[in-house]
Amino acid sequence: MSTFSYLPEPVAAPDRPEPVPVSAEEVARAVEAVRPASPSGLAGGPARARALFRVADAVEAAGERLAAVQSRETGRPVRISLTDVTAVVRTLASFAGWADKLEYARTAAAGSGPRTGVVAVLLDAHAPLRTAVDRVAPLLAAGCGVVVSSAAPLTVLALAELAEGLPIAVLPGVDPETLAAHPGIDTVERHRPAGSAAVLVFAAAALDQAVDAIVEGAFCAAGRDAPRLLVQESVADELLVLLGARLTRLRAGDALDRTTDLPPYPAALRERVDVLVREAVEDGVRESVWWPGQGSGSRPTPPVVLVGAAPAMRVVALPEPAPVLPVLTFRTVDEAVSSTNALPGLRTAAVWTSDTGIADATLAGLRAGALALNARPDEAPTLPRGLL
């Protein structure tokens, strides 16, 4: 019925402005401008705490604008960008709380040498609000100076404008390696490699909500980690029916429209997805390849679900940030735990079950950066966000 048609249409990725190259003098100026006065980083703690709290407030107040900037620059759907803002505010407030307590957190092993300096933070374009704050907030709380190079500079600049009184500089046009090699830089923080983000669904689970969370985490709010779905065999058919129906309801469109679900996929990513799907089929993805526009075209277009994947397949064993969701099945708790722990670079694992015994056994066995039960892992404010 046309009134309610939401089938995804291909959307072009937004044009990015070409950044102006930065001169060596400008890099040197930025590095020296943020160099901390106190090598220990302890003296200014209370002042940094106040400054970070002020930034958290300012980010919250400017939330709509920041979300719009990020969505316009990266194509991340604005409703997801708004949740990013909420997460970022919590992270800033959390590290603000740490800034004046570091003296008490020091251990003997930490020694008495200098603990601060200038850090170059090199970020890619994945979820820039979150990744920038996840990386930068702990450094600022500790008293470091930060120089950021980002593949999404407009978003990070908008964020840095709100960080009044804190030693942070953003260099939009700088070559990341030039910045990293600058003699004034004491440490370099690079964006980490892609890991795996697993969702485990057991038979006794709230399937409708699990499916919403799977799709949201794998496709709508996708980050750097490769999504993997592990389903208990006895409920796999039922879950896949729901997942298939949910896929056809995903909406692509203007990133600034609050009803848009999917980011636009650049041509390079579409080609990469083609390769991943072809490899998966070569490796013997047993059941099928699903995508929302199926039926109207023969070539799979992202987001793609690969039903009947196995751990040894390249699409599972080599994580990369792409809207491709391999589905694996398991029979027992032990199998679920060992298959999940075997995923390379396991960052997050969400367990869906209403059976508390299964929940306890599974969560105790999983070795992931962050765990969640019947929720998406990044929804809890106290998690170690640098892992996400």
Place this chain on the structure above:
Amino acid sequence: MTSLRERPAAGVPTGPPVDLRDPHALTRFLHGLPGVEPAGLDRAAALLAARRPADRLRAIDLAISMVDLTTLEGADTPGRVAALCARARRPDPGRADVPAVAAVCVYPDLAGHAAALLRGSSVRVAAVATAFPSGRSSRAVKLADTALAVDGGATEIDMVIDRGAFLAGRYADVGAEIAAVRRACGPAHLKVILETAELGGYTGVRRAAWLALLAGADVVKTSTGKISPAATLPVVHVLLQAVRDWYRLTGERRGVKAAGGIRTTAEALAYLVAVAEIAGPEWLHPSLFRFGASSLLADLLVARREIVDGQVPDRAAMAG
């Protein structure tokens, strides 16, 4: 490779999955249904509520055609019912292209009066029966109440379940009562009011919806409208999921009625989006989705005139 659309639904349609007369099997079945994660459900409902139908005028006309125009006051009179019936046939007397509403919903003693007034129109007569709104009476009284309505000419019966029995876990008793009323309805459609606010959470709502479907309900309905909160979007999501799952299991399409608390066009359209998204576009039909409401119709008509005329109409002038 099987494609997404060709993939068969889970389970070939096999008919009802459990024998209603076996209390233990019934309890096991209802307690074995997938649970509901409340935070996730609330978020999903809020997310869908941000969507709007592309063709607003068409969606408003659809909503109008799904309204059960309701008057359930002790002070209801034949005159009042007559006015309601006139409004049901021609919701906006000045506009011939406005569809009639789905039904007029009255107390059983007024069903005959309403049926006489609506003869020859598409508007159906619905009557609340079975000791509405509490559902607290003997089986005999409830069946007599139903018979009174059906004999009067009601073609739809809105019954209430015995929430006390449901909450006590006497599912077989509740199911048997629904089945008995179903038989007393004869050809009339049966809508089963779950009174979702009294069922102790979403998981209870899902169990009650399945119980009603198993017992033969044509439509599962949220509320009597006498208890707050009445219909809410998340609760209607649960009911829509139940009829969607029932269809996959049996091949039969059963309906949902959201009753009480829906007053504005924006709210009504959010429900239509949920219907299309959760159950499917096939459910966008008055035989499969209804609004139980008294004040919603006026707001729908105002919104419709705004679109058609391009200006805000004078509500006071329309009220007559």
